Amino acid sequence: MKDRTEEILNKYANADRDSLIPILQEVQDIDGWLSETALTSIGNHLGIPVSKVYGVATFYNQFRFHPNGKFHIQVCRGTACHVLGSATVLEELQRKLKINVGETTKDGLFSLEIVACIGTCGLAPVININGNFHAGVTAESLDGIIDSYKEKINN
Amino acid sequence: MEMISQKNFLISEVLNLAQGESYSSTVTEDLKVLRNEKIEKPIIFVGAGTCGLGAGADKTLLAIKEYLLTNKIDVDIIETGCIGLCSSEPLMDIQIPGKNRISFEKVTHDLVIPILSTVLWHNIIPEKNVLGQFTTGENEQWDNVDNISDHPFFKPQNRIVLQNCGIRNPISIEEYIAAGGYRSFLNMLKTYSPAEICDKVELSGLRGRGGGGFPAGKKWKFALNTESDQRYLVCNADEGDPGAFMDRAVIEGDPHRLIEGMAIAAFAITATKSYVYIRAEYPLALKRLNIAIEQAKEYGLIGKNIFGSGVDFEIKIKMGAGAFVCGEETALIHSIEGKRGMPRPRPPFPASQGLFGKPTIINNVETLANIPTIIEKGEDWYASIGTEKSKGTKVFALSGKVALTGLVEIPMGTTVREVIFDIAGGIKGGKKFKAVQIGGPSGGCITEENLDIPIDYDSLLEVGAMMGSGGLVVMDEDTCMVDVAKFFMDFIQRESCGKCIPCREGTRRMLEILEDITHKPANGGSHPALKRFKGITQIEKLAKVIKETSLCGLGQTAPNPVLSTLKWFRNEYEEHIFERVCDAGVCTELRTFTIDVDNCIGCMLCVKKCPTGAIIGAKKTPHFIVQDKCISCGSCELACKFDAILIN
Secondary structure, eight states: OHHHHHHHHHHTTTOOGGGHHHHHHHHHHHHSSOOHHHHHHHHHHHTOOHHHHHHHHHHSTTOOSSOOOSEEEEEEOSHHHHHTTHHHHHHHHHHHHTOOTTOBOTTSSEEEEEESOOSOGGGOSOEEETTEEEOSOOTTTHHHHHHHHHHHHHO | OOHHHHHHHIIIIIITSOTTOOOOHHHHHHHHHHTTSSOSSOEEEEEOSHHHHHTTHHHHHHHHHHHHHHTTOOOEEEEEOOOSOGGGOSOEEEEOTTBOOEEESSOOGGGHHHHHIIIIIHOOOOSSSEEEEOOOTTOBOOTTOOBGGGSTTTTTOOOSTTTTTTTSOTTOHHHHHHTTTTHHHHHHHHHOOHHHHHHHHHHHTOBOTTTTOOBHHHHHHHHHTSOOSOOEEEEEEOOOSTTOOHHHHHHHHOHHHHHHHHHHHHHHTTOSEEEEEEOTTOHHHHHHHHHHHHHHHHTTSSBSSGGGSSOOBEEEEEEOOSOGGGGSHHHHHHHHTTSOOOOOOSSSOTTTSOGGGSOEEEEEHHHHHHHHHHHHHOHHHHHTSBOSSSBSEEEEEEEESBSSOEEEEEETTOBHHIIIIIISOSBGGGOOEEEEEESGGGOEEEEGGGTTSBOSHHHHHHTTOOOTTOEEEEEETTOOHHHHHHHHHHHHHHHOOSSSHHHHHHHHHHHHHHHHHHSOOSSOOSOHHHHHHHHHHHHHHHHHHHHHHOSSHHHHHTTHHHHHHHHHOHHHHHIIIIIOOOTTSOOGGGOOEEEOTTTOOOOOHHHHHOTTOOEEOOTTSOOEEOTTTOOOOOHHHHHOSSSOEEEO
């Protein structure tokens, strides 16, 4: 993991403070999350105290400090999704997967996150699993969706 | 034509043409080819914006490719952005040589073969799924097919920003140029001075489309007139407002329009460097924008000494990291600088002291996407659209409980009723209209009695709503307005950056009061009803303090959804407080659970499941729910196998 962070940092030689967020994004893109070691080496590279790096990283919703599940579920909690029942969808997901928002299932398969708005309000309520959009989701249709991902693992 | 020769042809014959000079007849014909008006083999267009893909356009695309391969048909496939009619996705258009392009709606993958085989093999239009035909150059009309511009969803629209979305290939700079793109930019470089461009935009009456509504030209002048060695232009594409997605659609569907708008704006304020601050949640928009920027560089439209004019211009992309407050100008600047995205007091305004301390203009995507047309057709033309104080068009994102959802671009001054009942086809499922939320978490709602107000910046403010970025979420009788207020408050208090106390603490207290109203306390204390009543009188006072003392726009507008629902739907609040019922049935905790003694066999299952111990009873005798302890979670209903739990 450390080498990969180094690789990214090498691309940002002589970088300034304004490269901090792009670097954090790139590291998270590759590792899936931001580890303590990664944050430390980013701070050292940019000459910014690690506390500041951590301060920036925790400010933004995008950054995670523990690994995601194999399938990362984003539940859209935008207005349109809310009006069409995304709260029920979220509750049902929590019940089904037995995790809260921000957690990962014990088997490491699923993790759950809420996002403000994915921007596909015409298809509400929407959930996004590893980049695949599922439109018009209901508590009933969740079973099928979750199962289809479990099957992917079995095959 | 080959790519290289296309590029040389477009640069020498189109882009280098002086203003007013017309094309020769051979050039006109060649441009028709590039615009796909004169084609030799059929083209299939698929609406492949994020919304289309979400509705299954990727499967439709696969089915099309498979069909063409097995039947060995030579057809071009073009993936477009979103035309705006999200509820009819996936959309597939077919154009065969000599004929108009025709659009099909709801083309799921299983419908691909029946539609393609009838159109491509037999030149017959199937009866179902036809949306309409486009007038495509001088091609022949299809008989008995309506023109798409007569479709009730499209007819009242006036598409400037969205004119290419869903129609042209978003990642073909050739097609954009062939349709007249980048000419206004290049003509402007030769003809006008920066100050003249600022004047033109000011005279056009264009106001910021991100929510504030500040005259764009006026703002530009502030930056132009501030002494500095470097100025910056920032395009705000951090569309955080839940319920708005026009910026995403513009970037996915017509990225070159945004780039041209930015190039003109940068010239007007003499900025040589610019940034697009775009949400990371929009991967497709990001990808297409990157492609478009590379193409514009290849054509020399971005870079040093553009077309020998001595003007430099570069665009950098900065990805947002998911913070709603970064839509605020000063917070956005901090975020680009690599800091926590917190706002700072203004003045100094960014126009005089912004990014890295230099004069910076921040405009929203939709504002910038209007610019090329304003320069092309003139400020008077633009100012002739709209109302006295709100010029031009506005894009709205229609969602919620309407028959047709998607993006509409209408002239300012159109009434809310026209948008919801004429364009969007009214409420879904014949339900009763209740309200429409406009302007997202900063806005308010418009009720039945105000449906006839014209949509413009000032009329909306008069009824306690605001334009915002243009999200229109329609609600029917099944929506609980207290719940909607709670939803926005929950959003705002999560997104509050925490810098100033009124916003950080105030929004949380407001949320708590709303939760008290909608929750059923297991242990309500001695006077729960009195507490709730006091809460609602306090909420108005609190709202006033937050509005007056918050640092930035997020806090200053945060109480709006609560104040607006309280103003128009006070009765719903009172029902929740005193009668403890939610008529719409949304606030599930206000349901009353009882046990049907005839059905209950006394199995004890619900007794074990009840988290608060509210159910009492012995084995084989009917159970009983102690209402004071019940929190209406519904666990008993799920547990019961004998339908013995009744809900009111």
